[in-house]
Amino acid sequence: MSTEQLLRTPLTELVGVKHPVVQTGMGWVAGPRLVSATANAGGLGILASATMTFEELEKAIVEVKSRTDKPFGVNLRADAADAPARCELLIEHGVKVASFALAPKPELIAKLKENDIVVIPSVGLPKHAKKVASWGADAVMIQGGEGGGHTGSTPTTLLLPSVLDAVDIPVIAAGGFFDGRGLAAALSYGAAGIGMGTRFLLTSDSAVPQSVKELYLGYGLDGTVVTAKVDGMPHRMLRTPFVEEIEETGTIRRLAPTIKRTLEFKKMAGMSWLQLAKDGREMKKNQGRTLAQMTLAANTPMMLKAGLVDGDTNAGVLASGQVVGVLDDLPTCEALIDRIVLEAATQLKKAHTYLV
Numbered sequence: 001m002s003t004e005q006l007l008r009t010p011l012t013e014l015v016g017v018k019h020p021v022v023q024t025g026m027g028w029v030a031g032p033r034l035v036s037a038t039a040n041a042g043g044l045g046i047l048a049s050a051t052m053t054f055e056e057l058e059k060a061i062v063e064v065k066s067r068t069d070k071p072f073g074v075n076l077r078a079d080a081a082d083a084p085a086r087c088e089l090l091i092e093h094g095v096k097v098a099s100f101a102l103a104p105k106p107e108l109i110a111k112l113k114e115n116d117i118v119v120i121p122s123v124g125l126p127k128h129a130k131k132v133a134s135w136g137a138d139a140v141m142i143q144g145g146e147g148g149g150h151t152g153s154t155p156t157t158l159l160l161p162s163v164l165d166a167v168d169i170p171v172i173a174a175g176g177f178f179d180g181r182g183l184a185a186a187l188s189y190g191a192a193g194i195g196m197g198t199r200f201l202l203t204s205d206s207a208v209p210q211s212v213k214e215l216y217l218g219y220g221l222d223g224t225v226v227t228a229k230v231d232g233m234p235h236r237m238l239r240t241p242f243v244e245e246i247e248e249t250g251t252i253r254r255l256a257p258t259i260k261r262t263l264e265f266k267k268m269a270g271m272s273w274l275q276l277a278k279d280g281r282e283m284k285k286n287q288g289r290t291l292a293q294m295t296l297a298a299n300t301p302m303m304l305k306a307g308l309v310d311g312d313t314n315a316g317v318l319a320s321g322q323v324v325g326v327l328d329d330l331p332t333c334e335a336l337i338d339r340i341v342l343e344a345a346t347q348l349k350k351a352h353t354y355l356v
Helices: 010-015 032-040 054-067 083-093 106-114 126-134 156-166 180-189 210-217 241-248 251-269 273-287 291-297 299-308 322-326 333-352
Strands: 021-023 044-048 072-076 097-100 118-123 140-143 171-174 193-196 224-227 235-238
Touching: 021 032, 021 333, 032 044, 032 054, 032 072, 032 333, 044 054, 044 097, 054 072, 054 083, 072 083, 083 106, 106 118, 118 126, 126 140, 126 156, 140 156, 156 171, 156 180, 180 193, 180 333, 224 241, 224 322
Parallel strands: 021 044, 021 193, 044 072, 072 097, 097 118, 118 140, 140 171, 171 193
Antiparallel strands: 224 235
């Protein structure tokens, strides 16, 4: 039994969760086991669907529902060719939240909202927050430069207040959070809750191989690097020997492995060449990626799978936020969320005593 509700925020009210803590949708990491453990602990677990086929996503949703009766969400690629079909899947199974890595089209937001699904896109700039808010998004999540995976350069402490000033819908803060002090700070800024990726990856409920988790715990605050050489976009990951080698390797030498992984991803995802081309066209249209960047983009799923699923750090990359440098344990999701909420409540009460 998780701790009683101590914090009521616009996020807990909007989604119906007990605690304003979100486990983000990390590819290959946020599967049914982690999502249901987060939900049962009172937080909002987000299932990562970008690395799943349509059939795998439906199976995963059914499994989460068999493990918990609490609200959970699914993270979707708004630019995927089958995004509308995946949204219909969420509607069919009564999923509570649809989160998006990029802004979904207004008609997609409207369709989800008509079916009582909460829509939470991720944004990296105030103008993007304004846009999706005007389209009807229920809330937004921001991720500062401290966060793992694809990230911008603006730190959370600057991005969060600028987005809060831009919109009047709930804002969830991610990037650099790992404890109750961070939750208290985010709430003091005006956020409705926090999102965490690396901290949830490093729990006993995460399906990441134990050897890989222990590798993460060995890194310090200087143990991550942001590189665009994996998929053409800024990507924060552990500074492993393999990543160091990628950083030093020229484009021509990376070409053959890139093509090989593109073919592997196409086969794994069950995509036709037409679907792959459509996804590439959407990337170019919505993200402004060059042809080279679109080619590199197929690297990410397979390289992350090698590291996070297969445990092969010599052929895979390990996405990570800077918080890896201050983590030293692998708690259950319940123990983690309980201590974060209890510490946040204590910190907020302490801060209240400063008022005169």
